[in-house]
Amino acid sequence: MRSRILAPRLPVFGGRLHDARTATAVGRWLGAAFAVCFVTGLVSHYLQHPPPWLADALPARPVWGYRLTQGVHVATGLAAVVLLLVKLWTVYPRLFVWPPVRSVRHALERLSVAVLVAAAVFEVFTGLINNVQWYPWPFGFIQAHFAVAWIAFGSVLLHVAVKAPEIGAHWSRRSAGTAALPARDAADRRSLLLATGGAVGVVTLTTVGQAFTPLAATDLLAPRSPRHGPQGLPVNRSAAAAGVTLRGVTGWRLEVGGPRPYALTLPELRGLPGAAARLPIDCVEGWSVDAHWEGVRVRDLVERAGGRPGRSAARIVSLEARGSYRVMHMGAEYVADPLTLLALTLNGEPLSLDHGHPARIIAPNRPGVLQTKWVHRLEVL
Numbered sequence: 616m617r618s619r620i621l622a623p624r625l626p627v628f629g630g631r632l633h634d635a636r637t638a639t640a641v642g643r644w645l646g647a648a649f650a651v652c653f654v655t656g657l658v659s660h661y662l663q664h665p666p667p668w669l670a671d672a673l674p675a676r677p678v679w680g681y682r683l684t685q686g687v688h689v690a691t692g693l694a695a696v697v698l699l700l701v702k703l704w705t706v707y708p709r710l711f712v713w714p715p716v717r718s719v720r721h722a723l724e725r726l727s728v729a730v731l732v733a734a735a736v737f738e739v740f741t742g743l744i745n746n747v748q749w750y751p752w753p754f755g756f757i758q759a760h761f762a763v764a765w766i767a768f769g770s771v772l773l774h775v776a777v778k779a780p781e782i783g784a785h786w787s788r789r790s791a792g793t794a795a796l797p798a799r800d801a802a803d804r805r806s807l808l809l810a811t812g813g814a815v816g817v818v819t820l821t822t823v824g825q826a827f828t829p830l831a832a833t834d835l836l837a838p839r840s841p842r843h844g845p846q847g848l849p850v851n852r853s854a855a856a857a858g859v860t861l862r863g864v865t866g867w868r869l870e871v872g873g874p875r876p877y878a879l880t881l882p883e884l885r886g887l888p889g890a891a892a893r894l895p896i897d898c899v900e901g902w903s904v905d906a907h908w909e910g911v912r913v914r915d916l917v918e919r920a921g922g923r924p925g926r927s928a929a930r931i932v933s934l935e936a937r938g939s940y941r942v943m944h945m946g947a948e949y950v951a952d953p954l955t956l957l958a959l960t961l962n963g964e965p966l967s968l969d970h971g972h973p974a975r976i977i978a979p980n981r982p983g984v985l986q987t988k989w990v991h992r993l994e995v996l
């Protein structure tokens with residue numbers, strides 16, 4: 616009687632689509648997507664922002680390493696958009712439990728779910744709109760996305776621990792016992808799960824081509840087409856946006872600092888023993904494209920300045936007046952790798968201004984943001 620008087624008129628939910636079996640079935644996939652997204656996100660993060668003790672040990676191989684971790688991170692994050700929406704729809708009736716708090720334990724459990732939902736929505740949403748380079752917030756995307764990832768990770772663990780008995784009981788159609796659940800799911804649940812799987816498939820198929828070139832033809836929804844851009848490669852930050860002009864690079868010389876500093880003009884650089892590499896640009900916003908580069912090995916430039924490949928790291932400075940990627944640190948493994956180039960040509964033509972003319976860095980297993988364009992100085996450390 617008491618609850619009849621106090622309780623507002625709450626919606627009543629019945630049916631299989633909001634029950635624990637559906638929540639578990641969708642939750643399994645969401646949990647798997649989150650786990651893969653979290654691990655690949657960590658790898659991507661530390662490749663871009665290594666702590667000082669790790670910077671010189673980061674491996675320059677495999678060549679496609681960053682492409683894989685970043686591509687999988689973005690793909691699982693996009694799949695999680697669908698899975699999270701379905702999961703929230705499945706469980707939202709629980710918002711209306713009455714009374715809202717039964718005990719301290721119940722209050723804590725609801726609080727932890729609130730944190731989990733908030734963190735998951737934050738991660739998926741900020742990641743999604745970072746793909747289109749839209750930052751409608753006052754905080755730094757990278758720092759916030761990284762920090763909240765740990766909150767999401769912790770609250771997923773807590774959630775799985777608290778729900779373990781229910782998850783176990785509903786893990787498969789049969790696990791709840793033959794009486795409670797038939798061996799075959801009823802049509803409504805089957806349809807929901809099939810539609811969810813289908814939606815994940817469509818989202819993946821229409822976006823993954825941005826990083827996985829064999830599927831470039833079906834890449835209809837990703838913000839970047841890997842096929843569009845000058846010299847067969849997209850441009851993330853144009854020369855105009857960076858404030859670099861052709862006039863500004865007349866008389867350009869590469870300055871190399873170190874025990875034996877020197878400077879080289881573009882013709883002098885072209886006259887040095889050259890090297891070529893087929894390497895991708897793997898943008899942290901999610902697209903990756905292979906290209907053919909020619910130029911001078913960074914290790915040769917470093918050696919000439921008195922550095923020791925394998926021991927020396929480098930600081931690379933762009934002509935760009937400001938911007939987060941003007942100065943870049945390159946760890947010793949990258950400096951020593953014979954595929955790490957100061958590139959002068961792209962796909963057989965001199966670099967265009969947008970791709971970093973007169974010279975840019977291209978290195979294996981490295982985030983796009985660290986492939987510094989319009990290089991002006993190289994300091995041996």
Ligand SMILES: Nc1nc2c(c(=O)[nH]1)N[C@H]1C(S)=C(S)[C@@H](COP(=O)(O)O)O[C@H]1N2
Nearest residue numbers: 849850851852898933970983984986987988
């Ligand atoms: N100096 C400088 N270099 C830069 C950038 C920048 O903003 N400034 N952007 C980076 C980013 S985010 C990417 S993905 C690659 C893209 O190279 P591309 O435009 O030649 O494809 O360049 C990198 N090099």
Ligand SMILES: [Mo]
Nearest residue numbers: 898899983984
């Ligand atoms: Mo990028």
